[in-house]
Amino acid sequence: MSRPLDSFLAAAPWPQRLGMSVLLALVRRPRGAALLARAPLAEQAAFSTLALGRYDDPEIGRALGWDAGAVVARGRELRRSEGRP
Amino acid sequence: MMDVFDADFCVLGAGAGGAVVAAELAEGGARVVVLEQGPRHDPDGFTARPPEMLGRLYRDACQTATVGAPPILLPLGRGLGGTTLVNSGTCFRTPPHVLERWAAEFGLEIDEATLAPCFERVERALSVAEVTPELAGANAAVALRGAERLGWSHGYLRRNARGCVGSGVCVFGCPTSAKQHTGITYIPRAAAAGARIVTGADVQEILVEGGRARGVSARLAGGRRLDVRAPEVVVACGTIHTPLLLARSGLEDPSGQRGRNLALHPATSAFALMDEEVDMARGVPQSAYVDEFASEGFMFEGAAGPPAYAAMVLPLTGARHTRAMADYRRLAQFGLMVSDESRGRVRAVAGRPLIRYDLGARDLSKFRAGLARMEELFLAAGAREVYLPLPAGVRPERARVRDLKLMAFHPLGTARADARGTHGVTDGDLALHVAAGVHVADGSVVPSALGVNPQLTIMALATRLAFHLLGSSVPDGSPPAPAATARGDDRPDRKESACPS
Numbered sequence: 261m262s263r264p265l266d267s268f269l270a271a272a273p274w275p276q277r278l279g280m281s282v283l284l285a286l287v288r289r290p291r292g293a294a295l296l297a298r299a300p301l302a303e304q305a306a307f308s309t310l311a312l313g314r315y316d317d318p319e320i321g322r323a324l325g326w327d328a329g330a331v332v333a334r335g336r337e338l339r340r341s342e343g344r345p
Numbered sequence: 346m347m348d349v350f351d352a353d354f355c356v357l358g359a360g361a362g363g364a365v366v367a368a369e370l371a372e373g374g375a376r377v378v379v380l381e382q383g384p385r386h387d388p389d390g391f392t393a394r395p396p397e398m399l400g401r402l403y404r405d406a407c408q409t410a411t412v413g414a415p416p417i418l419l420p421l422g423r424g425l426g427g428t429t430l431v432n433s434g435t436c437f438r439t440p441p442h443v444l445e446r447w448a449a450e451f452g453l454e455i456d457e458a459t460l461a462p463c464f465e466r467v468e469r470a471l472s473v474a475e476v477t478p479e480l481a482g483a484n485a486a487v488a489l490r491g492a493e494r495l496g497w498s499h500g501y502l503r504r505n506a507r508g509c510v511g512s513g514v515c516v517f518g519c520p521t522s523a524k525q526h527t528g529i530t531y532i533p534r535a536a537a538a539g540a541r542i543v544t545g546a547d548v549q550e551i552l553v554e555g556g557r558a559r560g561v562s563a564r565l566a567g568g569r570r571l572d573v574r575a576p577e578v579v580v581a582c583g584t585i586h587t588p589l590l591l592a593r594s595g596l597e598d599p600s601g602q603r604g605r606n607l608a609l610h611p612a613t614s615a616f617a618l619m620d621e622e623v624d625m626a627r628g629v630p631q632s633a634y635v636d637e638f639a640s641e642g643f644m645f646e647g648a649a650g651p652p653a654y655a656a657m658v659l660p661l662t663g664a665r666h667t668r669a670m671a672d673y674r675r676l677a678q679f680g681l682m683v684s685d686e687s688r689g690r691v692r693a694v695a696g697r698p699l700i701r702y703d704l705g706a707r708d709l710s711k712f713r714a715g716l717a718r719m720e721e722l723f724l725a726a727g728a729r730e731v732y733l734p735l736p737a738g739v740r741p742e743r744a745r746v747r748d749l750k751l752m753a754f755h756p757l758g759t760a761r762a763d764a765r766g767t768h769g770v771t772d773g774d775l776a777l778h779v780a781a782g783v784h785v786a787d788g789s790v791v792p793s794a795l796g797v798n799p800q801l802t803i804m805a806l807a808t809r810l811a812f813h814l815l816g817s818s819v820p821d822g823s824p825p826a827p828a829a830t831a832r833g834d835d836r837p838d839r840k841e842s843a844c845p846s
Contacts, residue, residue, distance in 0.1 A: 264396035271406035273697065280408075300736045301415065303662060304750060311656035315670065316396050324673040325624050326651045328393040331512050335520025339388065342508065344522040345529040 265313030280309060347570040350541065352378040354814070355561045355575040357548050357590070360427020361803040362786035363581030364527035364535065365467070369811030371538035372824075378573045379535060380546035380563050382582075383424030385528065391518035395653040398517035402431050409585070411689060411702040411753075417611055418752045419700065420516075421583060425544065426528025428583070429800060432754065433515050433631035434504040434524050435646065436473045437797035438464050439805070451792045452764030453773045455809075462819040463805035470534075470824045471505035471525040473801075480511050482628015484649045487619060487677040489633050491726030497637035502646070504629065505800075513626030513651060527804075534824075546571060551578050551594040551783060558782030577782045577814065581807070584756035584788040585700065589693045591760065591770070597779045603770050606761050607689035607702060608794040609753035612682040613712070614648045615719045616659055617728035618669065623677045625649035631680075635722065639684075639796060642708075643715040645722065646798075648680035660734035660750055669732065679722070681715040683708055684796035691759050704746050712749055716741035755799050760789035775810045786810050 269280060283306035286292030296303040315321065321328060338344060352375075356367040359381040371377045386402060399407040404423040411417040422428035439460065447453040467473075478486075481501055492499035509523035522529060536542055546563040552572075553559060560574040580587050588604040630649040638644065649655075652673050659676075661669055669676065689702030704712075716733050720741065723731045733741065734750040763769020766778035771790050777783040786807040788799055795802060812819045 262396070264394055264400075268396040268400040268406055271400035272408040273405050276405065276408040276410070301747070301750065304660070307662045307666065308657045311659070311666065311670075312396050312653050315656035316394055316653040321652050324652045324670075326626055328651065331393045331514065332391065332520050334510070335391070335393075335512060335522075336389065338508070338510065338521045344508065345388070345533070 262313045262316055264316055265309070268312070269309075280305070284309065347572060350378050350571070350573045352376045352541075352573055352575040354378075354577045354579060355380065355573040356579045356581060357561065358382075358427060358581035358583065358787065359425045359527065359532055359542070360422065360581060360583060360787065361429050361527060361800045362788070362807040363579065364426070364531035365804045365807035366579050366581065366786045366811045367540050368531040368535040368538065369808060370814060371535045371540040373811070373815040373817070375815065377535060377540035378575065379532070379540055379542045380548055380561065380573065381425055381542065381544050382547055384544050385425045386430065386518065388518065388520065388522050391520045393512070393514045393517060393520055393651065395517050395651065395657070402518055409700075411609075411700040413689065413701050413703040414746050415704065415749050415751055417609065417702060419585075419609070419756060420752065420754060421585065424528065425532050425542070426526040429526035430518070430528055431516050432798075432800060434506050435631050435798040436468070436471070436503045436505055436801045439802045440796060443793065443795055447792060451762060451769065453762055453792070455773065460805050460809065462821060463808040464801065466808055466819060466824055467801060467804040471530060472507040473503050473505050475503050476501045476629050476632040480509060480629050481632035482511060482625070482649075483621070483623045484625040484628060484630070484677050485633035485647050487617065487623060487726045488635060488645065488647065488679045488722060491722040492635045492637070494725045495722065497635055497722070499633065499635040499637070501633050502631060504632075506629075509629060511628040513628060513630055513649065515630055516650070543571065548582070548590060551580070551590065551596070553594065553596065553780050553783070556780055558780060577784070579784045579786050579810070581785070581787040584759050585691055585698050587785060587787055587789040588691055588759040588770070589698055591777070592693065596777065596783070598770065599779065600763070600767055600769055602761060602768065604691045604759050605688065606758040606792070607691055607700070608685050608757045609689065609702060610682050610755040610794060611685055611704065611708065611751045611753045612680055613716075613734045613749060613751050614658060614678055614680040615716065615723065615734060616669070616732040617677045617723035617726070618672055618730040619675050619677050619726070619728055622674050624674055625655065625676060625678055626651045638715070638718060641714065642684045642686075642711045642796070644682055644796070645719065646680045646682060648678050660732055677723070677728070679719065681712070681719055683711045683715065684794045686794070688758070704749070704751075709744070709746055713741050713744050716744065755788070755795070757788045757791040757794065757799060760785050761792040762790045763792060774813055775806065784810060784814070
């Protein structure tokens, strides 16, 4: 798992943290994934969380036309040059 | 160890309601203490990376959810600015028909004329203006093209942004500080006028003696206790937490309405694969609307974000998800928001909010109609494929409650205002019916769903409350101009503290 995703999961309250860790453990295993497929909302929650981490990778982002670093740098420059808060 | 502050007003929460009340009271000459549970977020720490920002800027790392059918994710901001820090910045005035309903059903004397100066004052303070087509980006252009071809009512949204360059990450912390959230607008004004802003303050209870507010007791980071002695307390902890604070303060609730009447504006979104390059994160994510069906109880508003965000909300799994994300640059997204008639309830279980909400049959019908219309909209715009938030093979008209993947952004109503103490928690002046000197200034007082984004309504009601407490009318002139460099904590006479001495 990516570090940002780790910190995202760790910041959740314990019931959600526990629930999500179970879902993620299931979705990563073929039998678990088959089980989850019977509960579409749970399957979507697990898949969405994994996807959130995967597509946060800066290299993947850049390949899809998104550069978070450049967006942040432009923001900092605008705040500095225009005296924004 | 305990610290004690004395004030005329203690304001609990620094979001849409609390920050506005605090600034107006302080500028009116009152001694004000603001207690905010969350931190001040430094924009230098905004990374435009969703997982990291969800964990830092949102309460419960954006994993607050309702219990019921279906479960609904309920993102709430935490820190100076509250949810205004992480919302899309959309600004609607309260629709006139909603105000008419409030008068007829709840006995509230709040009409358009009364609220107009409040709205004008807030809109000036937040630099509210309509998004330009250039800034709206290609994602908005897709939906508006569809609406144009279908002859549906549509337009660009008004937002509280100044110098926006369309970074595409409003809900993950604006990196340019263009979004005029209350943490960089009203809170610095409050501090400049002498208000003391305390972050990291977990309010334990409102102190009431002989039916009258005496102040507030809070716990600071490290366990230190802070008491604020104040004859007037303004509660603005948000729709989920305000009723819980009122309950644990031992305040009576003869109406039986505290924590009830929870409206959410449940929402979902659909994606479309277009021929053209959309690059949905270039531009303002929520920049346009389609309100053709507002009278039927639903409307469409823009939604968009960077790849990690899109991957999280794209309603697909497995290989279909991978294929769609490979075409991220050609994906468009738009949101569907329902003005709900269903009502939920908030109560505390083991010290945490338990939010119960079940979607009723009438609201299910709105989602069915809305999803069908959303598909129509995208197809009219020229979509190659439309990805609806429903299980494979389920058509909108056959969708069941458990098929819906919902989020909600606008909790309202859990301390609803009603002129009658037997029907509401607060009165028409937003004072608690059961205790003198306790007022509420957040979404919890809003007695019904609005059908539109509520931040401006909450801020206008907060403005009205502040001037009522000051005993004066809302001035026609401009409020102090937004200060480009104001932060509230960067001057030698720093007023904000996490650990007051």
